[in-house]
Amino acid sequence: MIQWDDAVVSAIARRRSVIMLGSGISRNSTNATGKRPATWVGFLNEACAQAGNPSTVLDLIQQRDYLTACEVIKNRLGNDVFVRLVQAEYQKPGYEAAEIHKYIYELDSSIVASPNFDLIYDTYASNASRGTIIKRDHTSNDLLNFVSGGDTRLLLKTHGNADAAHNLIFTRKDYAEARTRYRLFYDLLKSLVLTHTFIFLGCGVDDPDIRALFEDVQYAYGLMPAHYMTLPDGEVSNDILRVASEAMKIKFLTYSPENGHAELTESLLELVSLVQGRRDQLSKEQTW
Template structure:
């Protein structure tokens, strides 16, 4: 089981933690046929298989250059056909939430962010909260209004949602346009990274948003709080993790990927208990 560090537990308990949900969290879900949501890589491979002359696209995917591969696939398929595929995979497939989504919700973080296009966590959180959570994406111009304190629970869709596929960030051109067009959104994320602890769940070290954002902050400001990322043991070489840790100030928390990454789910259940214990102490001692 994961031995969660006390500073992380304290940050979550005091609601000074942004929890970021990657594709690995959605992979815990299934629909009525037992299908799990495609990873970014799987989605691109499935789309490419419908095209001809794709050797160069396959090479890009194998090199993890998903942004360029997606740009080529979208251009070859056409925007309408590509949008239909996104909605079919991430909106209309009917994925149900898993236990891991329940435990993440029970951590009761003020801010949960996700680059995932699906609405699995959003739907569960809306239902569990009687629709009191606020859901915003990178195109929203009023996010700052929900960061001024109070009891709002905010979900940030950092790459957009399959509900609005025309605005999703999926290709290299999408990234470039979004960083220019939605500057305020990225400034807000940067500010949060300087003032909050981030806990990345189901994310990877090669996510372009994570790398660029945290490397920019680290080398611009020279200091920011330690952030945390859970990773399956053996997924990334320790030498690579050291470079990523030094450049992004991220501590990596390893766990066993056996039995469908069950250790992460069970460890998050333990984290809920530890966080609730700290919150009880804070309330008793009036240390909020």
């Protein structure tokens, strides 16, 4: 089981956290036929096959240059075909939320963010909250209205949604354009990095957007709160984790990947209990 740092429990309890959901969380879900949403690499391999498996793209995927690989695939297929592939993978299958989504929702973080294109957590949170969750993405121009605390619960889709696939951030060009066109959005994310504790669930250390954001803040300001990322034991070498930790000021919380990463779900259930207990204590002592 994950040994949750007290700083994680306190940040969530005080609603000074941003919980970031990666594709590993969505992989817990299935649709009526048992299909699971593809990871980024899985989707690229499928799209590459649709494009005729060009050796250039296969080499780029092997080199883990996913942004360029996606750019080449999109250029070869054309925008309309590419958009249909994204929607066929992440929207149309009708994935059902898993237990892990329920526990994430019950943490009641003021901000949940996700680069995932699918609508799994979106749909669950909207239903569970009776439509009171506010959902915004990188194109939204009113984000400042929803990040100042209070009783607002914000779901921030950092790369867009499959149901608005023309606005997705998926290729190298998309990333470059977004950082210029939606500068306010990235400035807001930087401010959250400085003022909130990020807890990454189901994410990887090689996400280019995450790395660029945290490295920018770390080297620009030097001081920022520690952030946390859950990772399966043995997935990333200790040398790489050390470099990532120093560059992004992220602490890694490991768990066993056996039985379909069941330990992560169980650990989140325990975290819900710890957070609820801390909130009860804060309320009783009136030390908010």
